[in-house]
Amino acid sequence: xxxxxxxxxxxxxxxxxxxxxxxxxxxxxxxxxxxxxxxxxxxxxxxxxxxxxxxxxxxxxxxxxxxxxxxxxxxxxxxxxxxxxxxxxxxxxxxxxxxxxxxxxxxxxxxxxxxxxxxxxxxxxxxxxxxxxxxxxxxxxxxxxxxxxxxxxxxxxxxxxxxxxxxxxxxxxxxxxxxxxxxxxxxxxxxxxxxxxxxxxxxxxxxxxxxxxxxxxxxxxxxxxxxxxxxxxxxxxxxxxxxxxxxxxxxxxxxxxxxxxxxxxxxxxxxxxxxxxxxxxxxxxxxxxxxxxxxxxxxxxxxxxxxxxxxxxxxxxxxxxxxxx
Amino acid sequence: xxxxxxxxxxxxxxxxxxxxxxxxxxxxxxxxxxxxxxxxxxxxxxxxxxxxxxxxxxxxxxxxxxxxxxxxxxxxxxxxxxxxxxxxxxxxxxxxxxxxxxxxxxxxxxxxxxxxxxxxxxxxxxxxxxxxxxxxxxxxxxxxxxxxxxxxxxxxxxxxxxxxxxxxxxxxxxxxxxxxxxxxxxxxxxxxxxxxxxxxxxxxxxxxxxxxxxxxxxxxxxxxxxxxxxxxxxxxxxxxxxxxxxxxxxxxxxxxxxxxxxxxxxxxxxxxxxxxxxxxxxxxxxxxxxxxxxxxxxxxxxxxxxxxxxxxxxxxxxxxxxxxxxxxxxxxxxxxxxxxxxxxxxxxxxxxxxxxxxxxxxxxxxxxxxxxxxxxxxxxxxxxxxxxxxxxxxxxxxxxxxxxxxxxxxxxxxxxxxxxxxxxxxxxxxxxxxxxxxxxxxxxxxxxxxxxxxxxxxxxxxxxxxxxxxxxxxxxxxxxxxxxxx
Numbered sequence: 001x002x003x004x005x006x007x008x009x010x011x012x013x014x015x016x017x018x019x020x021x022x023x024x025x026x027x028x029x030x031x032x033x034x035x036x037x038x039x040x041x042x043x044x045x046x047x048x049x050x051x052x053x054x055x056x057x058x059x060x061x062x063x064x065x066x067x068x069x070x071x072x073x074x075x076x077x078x079x080x081x082x083x084x085x086x087x088x089x090x091x092x093x094x095x096x097x098x099x100x101x102x103x104x105x106x107x108x109x110x111x112x113x114x115x116x117x118x119x120x121x122x123x124x125x126x127x128x129x130x131x132x133x134x135x136x137x138x139x140x141x142x143x144x145x146x147x148x149x150x151x152x153x154x155x156x157x158x159x160x161x162x163x164x165x166x167x168x169x170x171x172x173x174x175x176x177x178x179x180x181x182x183x184x185x186x187x188x189x190x191x192x193x194x195x196x197x198x199x200x201x202x203x204x205x206x207x208x209x210x211x212x213x214x215x216x217x218x219x220x221x222x223x224x225x226x227x228x229x230x231x232x233x234x235x236x237x238x239x240x241x242x243x244x245x246x247x248x249x250x251x252x253x254x255x256x257x258x259x260x261x262x263x264x265x266x267x268x269x270x271x272x273x274x275x276x277x278x279x280x281x282x283x284x285x286x287x288x289x290x291x292x293x294x295x296x297x298x299x300x301x302x303x304x305x306x307x308x309x310x311x312x313x314x315x316x317x318x319x320x321x322x323x324x325x
Numbered sequence: 326x327x328x329x330x331x332x333x334x335x336x337x338x339x340x341x342x343x344x345x346x347x348x349x350x351x352x353x354x355x356x357x358x359x360x361x362x363x364x365x366x367x368x369x370x371x372x373x374x375x376x377x378x379x380x381x382x383x384x385x386x387x388x389x390x391x392x393x394x395x396x397x398x399x400x401x402x403x404x405x406x407x408x409x410x411x412x413x414x415x416x417x418x419x420x421x422x423x424x425x426x427x428x429x430x431x432x433x434x435x436x437x438x439x440x441x442x443x444x445x446x447x448x449x450x451x452x453x454x455x456x457x458x459x460x461x462x463x464x465x466x467x468x469x470x471x472x473x474x475x476x477x478x479x480x481x482x483x484x485x486x487x488x489x490x491x492x493x494x495x496x497x498x499x500x501x502x503x504x505x506x507x508x509x510x511x512x513x514x515x516x517x518x519x520x521x522x523x524x525x526x527x528x529x530x531x532x533x534x535x536x537x538x539x540x541x542x543x544x545x546x547x548x549x550x551x552x553x554x555x556x557x558x559x560x561x562x563x564x565x566x567x568x569x570x571x572x573x574x575x576x577x578x579x580x581x582x583x584x585x586x587x588x589x590x591x592x593x594x595x596x597x598x599x600x601x602x603x604x605x606x607x608x609x610x611x612x613x614x615x616x617x618x619x620x621x622x623x624x625x626x627x628x629x630x631x632x633x634x635x636x637x638x639x640x641x642x643x644x645x646x647x648x649x650x651x652x653x654x655x656x657x658x659x660x661x662x663x664x665x666x667x668x669x670x671x672x673x674x675x676x677x678x679x680x681x682x683x684x685x686x687x688x689x690x691x692x693x694x695x696x697x698x699x700x701x702x703x704x705x706x707x708x709x710x711x712x713x714x715x716x717x718x719x720x721x722x723x724x725x726x727x728x729x730x731x732x733x734x735x736x737x738x739x740x741x742x743x744x745x746x747x748x749x750x751x752x753x754x755x756x757x758x759x760x761x762x763x764x765x766x767x768x769x770x771x772x773x774x775x776x777x778x779x780x781x782x783x784x785x786x787x788x789x790x791x792x793x794x795x796x797x798x799x800x801x802x803x804x805x806x807x808x809x810x811x
Contacts, residue, residue: 014609015609015616018609018613019613019616022613023617023625026625026629027625035632152778152779153775155778156719156771156774156775156778157767157770157771157774158723158726158727158742158746158767158770158774159723159727160726160730160746161746161763161767164746164753167753168753168758260618263618267727267730282731285621285624285628285731285732285733286732293621293624293625296618296621297617297625300616300617300618300621301613301617301618304615304616304618305616
């Protein structure tokens with residue numbers, strides 16, 4: 001298994017390099033630093049000097065890949081590519097266009113994101129799996145039928161409406177929790193509660209239905225028949241056998257998501273005014289601060305690859321038949 | 326000509342898609358083995374009811390895809406006709422009263438008075454704050470406070486009558502057609518249809534159609550004199566906006582797949598069949614693309630395309646064309662970011678199929694790799710492609726709304742569900758709340774996505790029996806299937 005993991009980690013490196021090169025090409029070739037400067041400084045009355053000054057302040061005035069004017073190793077290191085890209089690999093994200101340290105911002109904003117994402121994730125998983133188990137237990141009855149109808153209806157509603165409706169109902173009409181904002185410490189639950197509830201409700205339809213299908217498929221297998229044949233109760237079959245075996249396909253989809261919980265949800269955070277990484281990214285996109293966007297893309301891909309590796313490990317834990325070689 | 330046809334990029338692609346769908350249907354009808362799963366779809370009541378609703382949406386979308394510029398009365402120096410700068414569609418023409426009758430600002434659904442108070446100068450010169458009459462709604466009423474309800478109910482009743490008439494006429498036509506097709510008498514066909522024994526669930530489909538007509542006809546009657554869904558901040562009719570949004574949603578949902586398909590098919594089959602270094606490279610490409618968070622990639626690409634379009638304003642003759650190119654680019658970008666999933670599925674299936682006996686036999690007969698891929702693998706992968714197309718459609722419609730809300734979706738000047746929600750989202754915070762824009766967008770989007778989901782389910786059940794969602798079977802048969810084995 002160790003050899004397998006080492007190979008997977010080594011395989012991650014070319015992927016990350018690919019991501020890095022791709023975003024670099026996307027942001028610095030298609031959209032040159034001159035365009036960025038023009039955009040940041042405003043379209044009108046921009047002098048070439050102002051653009052040069054803007055570029056020099058942020059280190060965009062260097063050559064792209066090879067600095068012919070420099071000496072020794074500086075030929076490669078004193079370039080836009082090295083300064084803006086290579087440092088990402090040791091998680092030095094540099095500074096944003098408005099001069100702030102991106103690494104520090106990420107460290108600060110990671111916690112609010114986690115405070116929303118982690119409870120939503122855990123509560124959601126618990127709700128969806130138990131809901132799916134109930135539907136599977138009462139399969140082919142009225143309860144199952146209407147449960148599935150409800151699921152399909154719920155997954156046909158745009159996520160935006162869950163947020164808008166929830167905010168309007170819970171905060172504006174009932175005044176239970178504040179509409180938006182965030183505070184650290186003991187008070188934070190009041191701000192976290194509504195986004196978590198909406199997050200869980202928004203994913204319920206699709207996930208519960210998917211998990212129900214997984215459980216039902218598992219129920220058609222031979223070992224379930226054997227278990228029934230030896231006289232186990234339906235509940236024991238369901239919880240003892242089906243749940244355990246159904247967890248494997250569920251884990252596949254779920255473990256990948258764990259590391260990316262840090263990033264948070266773009267839409268949710270911007271709606272609720274939570275100072276997390278999601279809203280940070282969306283602000284950066286809207287103000288076209290590409291260094292932040294690139295950092296977040298890099299972080300996102302890193303966490304995704306981490307998630308893939310974690311999924312493989314989780315397989316071996318959930319299913320002893322799986323051996324990683 | 327009184328008009329000059331305008332072929333927007335997305336229009337052309339929509340026509341191409343329509344033509345290829347027709348070609349596909351004709352070719353499937355001739356081959357029994359391809360037709361069999363479709364017969365199964367046709368027997369599913371949920372799927373067929375959803376199809377009826379989807380076809381109505383499609384009709385609106387297609388009407389909105391026939392664009393032209395009207396001729397103006399004036400002529401230019403050389404005596405050639407001038408054409409209006411504004412591009413209109415067939416739907417715009419049909420909905421001219423809705424499009425042209427704009428109020429000053431918000432008005433409630435079916436209101437005759439404005440939503441906000443205004444300072445009005447009376448005939449005797451005194452000024453007062455009151456709710457002014459709307460400019461276009463209920464203008465035919467002399468005393469709206471007393472006459473409004475009776476007028477509205479009269480119009481609704483008229484609409485219901487119209488719906489009943491249309492429905493009966495349509496049912497008769499359908500029954501006659503089926504009777505002729507089956508060489509049965511009209512009477513037996515009608516009895517079969519009423520009892521629900523006609524194989525294809527005509528009864529359920531006609532009921533769906535009836536319900537649809539019951540909603541559409543009264544709305545049609547009312548919209549002649551009222552703003553059925555109210556008006557938005559700039560006084561535009563919300564019903565008109567929702568109708569226009571349908572095309573945007575449909576285009577995103579269908580054209581994106583058109584862009585996904587060639588990538589996913591070619592690369593997936595090649596990776597699975599050829600293996601070796603080809604597989605390595607293709608896997609590397611899609612892992613890399615996949616590992617980039619989707620929304621960020623889409624957002625970044627859309628921003629870049631916007632910069633490119635800002636730098637080349639000369640390429641676009643009208644504002645509509647500009648918005649249209651942006652819509653097409655959004656489809657392309659969504660397509661490029663979402664081909665990886667299908668590609669991986671196809672690769673897995675191709676890996677499995679390449680070991681099958683008929684491929685081995687083809688090898689033994691000396692068939693070239695290229696031919697094996699095209700003639701033997703591709704047709705056997707089509708069910709996966711089809712399932713993923715219909716399943717992805719509703720997701721794309723929803724994605725458009727989120728992206729437009731984030732500000733990286735369609736052009737702000739283009740009406741879509743996302744821009745509607747975005748414009749309306751702060752209105753709930755007003756006092757009293759302005760809820761109708763959101764409600765209208767919600768209802769139309771929900772109907773579109775729900776019917777797409779239901780149809781997708783029945784297609785998946787028919788083409789992939791292993792992944793049975795389990796609820797498009799008639800209830801009693803499902804009981805028999807799901808009973809614990811003895």
